[in-house]
Amino acid sequence: MTPADVALLAPDEPPAVIEQRATGTSPFLLVCDHAGRRIPRRLHDLGLAEANRARHIAWDIGIAGVGRHLADRLDACLVMQPYSRLVIDCNRPPGSATSIASLSEATRIAGNENLSADDAARRMREIFTPYHATIAKHLDARAKSKRPVILISLHSFTPVYAGVARPWHAGVLYNRYDTLAAALLGLLRAAGELTFGDNEPYSVTDDTDYTIPVHGEMRGIPHAAIEIRQDLIGDEPGQRQWADRLAELLPQAAAKI
Numbered sequence: 075m076t077p078a079d080v081a082l083l084a085p086d087e088p089p090a091v092i093e094q095r096a097t098g099t100s101p102f103l104l105v106c107d108h109a110g111r112r113i114p115r116r117l118h119d120l121g122l123a124e125a126n127r128a129r130h131i132a133w134d135i136g137i138a139g140v141g142r143h144l145a146d147r148l149d150a151c152l153v154m155q156p157y158s159r160l161v162i163d164c165n166r167p168p169g170s171a172t173s174i175a176s177l178s179e180a181t182r183i184a185g186n187e188n189l190s191a192d193d194a195a196r197r198m199r200e201i202f203t204p205y206h207a208t209i210a211k212h213l214d215a216r217a218k219s220k221r222p223v224i225l226i227s228l229h230s231f232t233p234v235y236a237g238v239a240r241p242w243h244a245g246v247l248y249n250r251y252d253t254l255a256a257a258l259l260g261l262l263r264a265a266g267e268l269t270f271g272d273n274e275p276y277s278v279t280d281d282t283d284y285t286i287p288v289h290g291e292m293r294g295i296p297h298a299a300i301e302i303r304q305d306l307i308g309d310e311p312g313q314r315q316w317a318d319r320l321a322e323l324l325p326q327a328a329a330k331i
Contacts, residue, residue: 082114082200090201091208092154094142100150101222102324103212106141107165107205107285108134108229110156120160120185131178132158134230136307141228143317148324151212155205160186162197164205165227165284172282179236209289217293224254224328225290225297230304231275243306244316245271247299249278250291255298258327262319276301296331 083090092109111133113119119127126132138154145152155164160183166173174194176186216223233240244262248255262270278286278299290297300320307313 090204094152098151100148102150104152106154109138109154135304137230139313147321227299242271243268245301254296257330
């Protein structure tokens with residue numbers, strides 16, 4: 075555990091937020107809650123072997139590459155969080171059971187067991203809060219200047235979960251408001267080549283999500299979450315292909331709302 079008076083992130087470690095095209099002209103604001111799998115050195119890999127740190131339990135495989143290419147294609151601002159979701163999940167309400175998980179799927183996360191209130195607060199203060207403050211900063215600036223904004227949250231998912239194969243190539247997720255999500259889903263399905271999930275393989279809820287409910291719904295701005303199957307974006311060609319697909323269809327979907 076980290077002593078109460080010592081910072082979690084060392085001075086030579088990356089910051090908790092990565093921004094690309096911060097002054098991009100697109101109305102789209104792209105965010106990646108689970109872009110990386112880095113673990114602060116002071117947490118000693120949370121007691122996990124490299125094989126587990128490379129799995130989906132630690133990050134959304136491939137989505138950072140999709141986000142970067144999509145930001146370039148759209149000239150859109152991209153905000154990414156490079157630390158593992160196992161340190162603190164930036165798409166979970168703080169203090170919830172899955173915010174700092176001690177068990178992920180069937181894998182024990184020893185470094186998260188018996189976590190003190192100070193340690194949990196430090197992770198929130200140094201990783202969760204700066205990330206969401208950066209998203210809020212961009213949204214506030216656009217609201218102040220009356221500039222259009224559309225929030226897109228990017229994620230990836232495993233092709234097999236709990237031994238069950240998932241048939242979707244990608245899914246579009248939402249909670250209370252599906253206006254943009256429905257428009258995008260219709261365009262994706264119209265191509266007829268792939269299988270797309272409507273709130274599958276997950277759905278957005280207040281209990282299990284943070285980014286869309288807080289930054290999208292509470293502000294009343296158009297939004298959608300996109301989940302792409304990770305085996306389709308595990309390499310550069312796949313990431314470019316999906317970025318190209320979304321760069322073509324997202325503006326079309328936005329024009330329909």
